[in-house]
Amino acid sequence: MGIHNLAKLIADFAPSAMKEQEMKSYFGRKIAIDASMCIYQFLIAVRSDGAQLANEDGEVTSHLVGLFYRTIRMIDNGIKPAYVFDGKPPDLKSGELVKRKERRQEAEKELEKAKEAGDTENVQKFERRLVRATPQHNEDCKKLLKLMGIPYVEAPGEAEAQCVALVNGDKVYGVGTEDMDALTFGTKVMLRQPHTSEAKKLPVQEYSFNKVLEGLNLSHEEFIDLCILMGCDYCGTIRGIGPKRAIELIQKHKNIEAVLENIDQKKYPPPEGWLFKQARELFKHPDVTPAEDIELKWTDPDEEGVVDFMCKRFGFNEERIRNGCQKLKKGRKGATQGRLDSFFTVVANKSSNKRKAEEMNGKKSKKAKGSFKKRK
DNA sequence: ACTCTGAGTCAAGACGGT
DNA sequence: ATAATTGACTCAGAGT
């Protein structure tokens, strides 16, 4: 579940690390997005009378509805999304996954019960809890993105980590996510909910990694240890240590080893065989494809292809789909234009460097980060 | 009294006409 | 073959 309470901790201890921006200020920006998470959310949220949208044959379309319109909305605002699909979860996560599986089986039983009792309210409740993105859903989305001219990346491991690699390798400006893990992986910039802002009139929250470290007065390594102490997906935590104590302890002792030496382990018992070192390694050197090996290209949509896929196969309204394709074409031109404009108008802005690097995509390849590829 | 943890529960999108 | 989320909120109870 990401890092427990990290958003709150940053709000309390490093408030200047987050600034709120208008959606408009991201015109021309490239953003990396965890596709698997979006798909999951669409499958849960896009419903009618509690049931997912589907074509006549009963094939689910909720994920396609959501992805199609959200992507268009972003392009329409001059934001260029690149989607990242999950690969294999790291082995360290299996403990967490076992728990989730148990919860799932629990929900399945409850669902059966509710069905037999004819309790429609509970049936819906537990059906939602059982939702998951299948390989088929993922394939549908990849196909749609390809036809729309939107790039995507297949990550070897966690999508979130791959997004961060794209940011820090200057392929995109930031990660667009709800998941605070991105900061633990060290993303220079993280944007929360860059898509809903306009619909709900909420500003985009932009987190700066350097300012987080500054505000908390920690190095990246110390920050990773802090996140582990607060609770991540990869290992347990010390009972009795939450955000407040965790930050105090890390600021004082600098790392988990030293914390362990300085606390009363009877009062604060660490987990048996605690794998915090492995978790730390995972955050430091996640299994990702190096950014310089990835090329992201946004192109005009293949309108006939999109219509064929969405309308013929999935029964979407052709007028709406064509309308969307037009927006994609228009938005693309606008974004190219806008990026140049803002380059000249935002003269004294530090971020113009960043912007430049983003533009130069891969020309000067970064120094290789040692070969820490994970093998399993 | 106050602070904090940790367990459990919940809800989750976007469009277009009015 | 097979899997597959997350954050916000509340509340009880333990610790300081």
Next chain:
DNA sequence: ACCGTCC
């Protein structure tokens, strides 16, 4: 801003 509808 609300609400029925999207498929």
